[in-house]
Amino acid sequence: MNKRFTATTRALAHSQLLIPLLAFFLLIVFNLIRDPSFFSVALVKNNLGNMVLSGNLISIIDNASELALLAIGMTLVTAASKGQDISVGAAATIAGSVFINVLRANDMSLPMILFAFLASCVVAMLFGAFNGTLVALFKIQPMIATLILYTAGRDIAYWINGGASPDLTDKTLTNYFGTFFPGIPIPTPILLVCVCLIIMALILKFTNLGLYAQAVGINENAARLNGIDPVRIKLLVFIILGICVALAGSVNVCRMGSLNHKTALLDIEMDAILAVAIGGNALIGGKFSMVGSVMGAYIIRALQTTLYAMEVSSDAIKAYKAVVIIAIVLIGSPVVKKYASLLFSKLRKNTAVVQTGDL
Amino acid sequence: MKKMKVLSLIIGLSLVLTMAACGNGGGDADTDTPSGDGPIKVGIINNPPSESGYRAANVKDFETVFTEANGYDASTYYSINNDEQLDAAKQFITDGVDYLLLSAASTDGWDGVLNDAKEAGVKVILFDRMVNADEGLYEAAVVSDMAQEGETAVTWLKGQSLATYDVVHIQGVMGSDAQKGRTGALDAEFASGAMTKIVQQTGNWSADEAKAIVESVINSGKTFNVVYAENDDMAKGAVAALDAAGITHGVGKDVVIMGFDCNKWALKELLAGNWNYDGQCSPFQATVIDGMIKQLQAGETLPEKKVISEEKGFDATTITQEDIDTYGLGD
Numbered sequence: 031m032n033k034r035f036t037a038t039t040r041a042l043a044h045s046q047l048l049i050p051l052l053a054f055f056l057l058i059v060f061n062l063i064r065d066p067s068f069f070s071v072a073l074v075k076n077n078l079g080n081m082v083l084s085g086n087l088i089s090i091i092d093n094a095s096e097l098a099l100l101a102i103g104m105t106l107v108t109a110a111s112k113g114q115d116i117s118v119g120a121a122a123t124i125a126g127s128v129f130i131n132v133l134r135a136n137d138m139s140l141p142m143i144l145f146a147f148l149a150s151c152v153v154a155m156l157f158g159a160f161n162g163t164l165v166a167l168f169k170i171q172p173m174i175a176t177l178i179l180y181t182a183g184r185d186i187a188y189w190i191n192g193g194a195s196p197d198l199t200d201k202t203l204t205n206y207f208g209t210f211f212p213g214i215p216i217p218t219p220i221l222l223v224c225v226c227l228i229i230m231a232l233i234l235k236f237t238n239l240g241l242y243a244q245a246v247g248i249n250e251n252a253a254r255l256n257g258i259d260p261v262r263i264k265l266l267v268f269i270i271l272g273i274c275v276a277l278a279g280s281v282n283v284c285r286m287g288s289l290n291h292k293t294a295l296l297d298i299e300m301d302a303i304l305a306v307a308i309g310g311n312a313l314i315g316g317k318f319s320m321v322g323s324v325m326g327a328y329i330i331r332a333l334q335t336t337l338y339a340m341e342v343s344s345d346a347i348k349a350y351k352a353v354v355i356i357a358i359v360l361i362g363s364p365v366v367k368k369y370a371s372l373l374f375s376k377l378r379k380n381t382a383v384v385q386t387g388d389l
Numbered sequence: 390m391k392k393m394k395v396l397s398l399i400i401g402l403s404l405v406l407t408m409a410a411c412g413n414g415g416g417d418a419d420t421d422t423p424s425g426d427g428p429i430k431v432g433i434i435n436n437p438p439s440e441s442g443y444r445a446a447n448v449k450d451f452e453t454v455f456t457e458a459n460g461y462d463a464s465t466y467y468s469i470n471n472d473e474q475l476d477a478a479k480q481f482i483t484d485g486v487d488y489l490l491l492s493a494a495s496t497d498g499w500d501g502v503l504n505d506a507k508e509a510g511v512k513v514i515l516f517d518r519m520v521n522a523d524e525g526l527y528e529a530a531v532v533s534d535m536a537q538e539g540e541t542a543v544t545w546l547k548g549q550s551l552a553t554y555d556v557v558h559i560q561g562v563m564g565s566d567a568q569k570g571r572t573g574a575l576d577a578e579f580a581s582g583a584m585t586k587i588v589q590q591t592g593n594w595s596a597d598e599a600k601a602i603v604e605s606v607i608n609s610g611k612t613f614n615v616v617y618a619e620n621d622d623m624a625k626g627a628v629a630a631l632d633a634a635g636i637t638h639g640v641g642k643d644v645v646i647m648g649f650d651c652n653k654w655a656l657k658e659l660l661a662g663n664w665n666y667d668g669q670c671s672p673f674q675a676t677v678i679d680g681m682i683k684q685l686q687a688g689e690t691l692p693e694k695k696v697i698s699e700e701k702g703f704d705a706t707t708i709t710q711e712d713i714d715t716y717g718l719g720d
Contacts, residue, residue: 067610077632084634089604093597188439194719195442195622197654209633286596286629288654290622292441293595338605344563344591 046310049362050325094331095219096278101305101323103274110243112315113172120183125150125279127190151276158272166264187291201287208284247315428462432481437467447672454675471495492517535570543574554584599626621655624648653717671698
């Protein structure tokens with residue numbers, strides 16, 4: 031029993047998920063002490079007459095959906111290209127504008143929503159391929175390569191929108207995807223993230239994508255010598271990120287049935303990178319954990335919601351967020367980790383001595 | 390060392406030459422005082438229309454007024470970067486425009502350029518925003534009074550004679566002119582105790598953030614009967630949160646919804662009775678400026694230096710489709 035316990039703790043200590051789990055645990059404990067009812071979830075009747083779940087927990091997971099979707103794609107890009115795509119927010123507004131403009135130009139129906147999403151997917155994948163080409167073929171640093179779209183993206187979205195922030199006249203059907211399907215009490219964005227995670231897990235299980243991405247991220251030359259084409263893998267991960275971007279943009283449009291190219295998903299690229307980092311993934315590529323990144327996204331949102339609940343003043347909210355994030359990142363840093371594991375093994379030796387002493 | 394000297398000499402000379410060339414062009418325009426014949430040369434410096442729905446309407450307004458048919462030769466420069474705007478202003482001055490119309494990206498740093506304009510005989514008219522410069526450096530200013538927008542809205546709110554005023558206040562980006570102006574009036578009510586501040590938080594103009602804030606207020610179990618959002622997007626986000634929690638809003642309902650900017654879609658919400666109030670921030674300054682220029686051209690003096698755009702507040706119970714068509718921004 032004891033042995034198994036120490037084995038699990040040791041596995042956990044070495045696991046990538048230690049930091050996100052710890053951060054999660056601290057946030058939960060902190061909130062429970064502050065307000066025991068913080069995580070209570072209730073079933074309420076919304077204004078459309080459906081019974082839906084409501085509460086901080088639902089808010090956090092729901093509002094983190096776009097971030098989680100982007101973090102999934104960002105993890106793969108980080109693993110394979112040893113860098114991050116900072117254009118995801120801007121690209122998501124482009125995808126969103128394609129989505130909303132297709133819907134505005136046609137009669138609203140469920141198949142049309144699917145078609146609009148596919149259209150935005152194609153556009154986002156093209157932009158992903160553009161970034162991917164710069165990174166894979168021209169060997170430009172990912173952050174520099176994606177800086178182009180980061181700078182121009184929101185203006186491209188504005189141009190697609192024809193110089194306005196578009197608003198859908200009939201929001202009934204898009205609301206299903208942005209809020210709730212009638213009869214289902216869980217917000218649809220949460221379900222979409224789950225579906226996306228499951229599909230991703232299946233892809234990673236049944237194809238070599240994950241292994242190849244890691245191999246390219248760890249050592250490109252070694253990967254090439256083993257018959258993996260780094261260019262193709264890098265291009266592929268950026269295109270997959272494009273799909274995530276299209277999903278995030280479309281979900282965001284569905285929430286309110288409108289798109290403001292200036293404020294939609296603003297600064298989300300930074301949060302997405304942060305989510306990957308909090309998830310315990312090395313930002314210099316290689317080994318990765320998809321679940322860790324998604325947990326990172328939920329932690330960032332939970333932090334935001336906690337700050338709202340604490341009624342931190344408007345001027346100071348960013349500073350508070352920064353302090354907590356510095357703490358999380360520091361705890362996850364290699365230096366602190368090394369000290370922690372040293373301390374841990376010392377403790378273990380001491381207990382071992384005590385145990386033998388008992389015998 | 391010697392090479393460097395020669396090089397810098399060449400660069401310096403070429404600079405002087407180009408400047409002289411530009412100066413020549415400007416010089417011609419300077420010598421003939423603006424007269425009735427020939428189009429009036431106007432240089433417009435504005436923020437790019439992509440900045441916001443407000444700006445798009447503002448740019449369109451200027452495009453429709455300052456036309457050739459109206460007797461103007463207008464050129465426009467758009468930038469959200471103050472330095473680029475300053476360069477453009479210098480260029481307009483050397484090009485010898487008669488009038489420089491300016492909506493500054495940032496309020497500081499304009500003294501030098503405005504001085505140059507004055508020396509070159511270029512008349513400057515500020516619009517939309519003031520700059521931190523001596524009053525003598527510009528002819529007139531046609532601006533919005535954001536504080537007045539807040540006053541108008543709060544006066545309207547007080548007129549609703551609710552039993553209590555429990556307000557959720559969602560602010561814009563902290564420190565922006567619109568945020569400071571629209572927050573001021575409400576802060577005064579909180580301070581005097583006439584209204585209760587349930588929560589005051591910045592939504593950074595974003596619908597998503599406003600939704601998250603209102604969700605958090607609802608989840609904390611606090612009750613409120615007014616949402617005062619400093620723009621339309623954030624009011625929309627707040628309404629989305631209320632809808633999900635089954636709290637009614639609008640005319641005769643549980644929560645009063647207030648927004649700003651008068652986007653067309655927002656005014657439609659008012660007409661449908663889902664919102665209660667929308668405050669205008671008028672982007673229509675071109676006609677007033679056109680009148681001013683005509684006056685100045687006729688040799689008259691302007692009655693007042695600073696003109697505050699007339700700005701309305703729309704009430705859901707009195708708004709008409711005609712109001713939406715006239716004052717609504719966007720499509």
